[in-house]
Amino acid sequence: MTQLQVLKVFVAAADRGELWIHTPAVELPLAGHPLVGTSWLLRREGVEVPVLRPPAGEVPTWVDGDDTWIRARPEWAPEFDMHQLAAPTDVDAHPGAGRDKVLQVWSWGDETAGDVRVRVFPTRMGIDEDEATGSAAIRLGALLRRPLTIHQGVASRIVVEPAPDGTVAIGGRVEFVERADYSDA
Incomplete structure (x- = not known):
């Protein structure tokens, strides 16, 4: 059986979108799908934030139809x-x-x-x-x-x-x- 390798997102302040992202080996300043998923989950839990705040900086987020979006700087x-x-x-x-x-x-x-x-x-x-x-x-x-x-x-x-x-x-x-x-x- 293959062991699932999980990225974990730790939300410090849901109402402000403050969070940290960790892989099994390192902390990441930005990770796209964990941010998309966290934005979606916060909305599902009744907390709508227009901006997520991982260590890299402010990342706008929104919903368009069935898709959840983020926007970030590639660097x-x-x-x-x-x-x-x-x-x-x-x-x-x-x-x-x-x-x-x-x-x-x-x-x-x-x-x-x-x-x-x-x-x-x-x-x-x-x-x-x-x-x-x-x-x-x-x-x-x-x-x-x-x-x-x-x-x-x-x-x-x-x-x-x-x-x-x-x-x-x-x-x-x-x-x-x-x-x-x-x-x-």
Whole structure:
């Protein structure tokens, strides 16, 4: 059985959106999907905040239809060793990364439509492979400077919208799976 490698978000002040993000190995100043998920969860719990405040800075958040969004500066995201591959099948067949890597491999699925297949191996952060990596999506959106739909993991879809001011918005649908108690963790 594979052990689930979890990013944890610690909310210090829900009404102000103050929080910290940790992987199994490091604290992150910004992580896209934990912020999208935290924004969604706070709303679900009746706390609507227009801005989240991770260590990196103020991150606006909003809902549009079924998608929850954040907007951040790409330089706040962790750096990824990014490699473009020839085809989505090459991305799917990639063997992964060594122990001290933060690797993103990607390929156009349909360049005209902005569809991209991605896998991320943040092993230096204590995670073998991430199902959805919003911070890598922010970095890729800044690099390519165009709207994208990123398909990552088994079923993750990350919508990417770069802005003229250099920030990048990412969004997607969040699904509640289960409530876990980490009080003893």
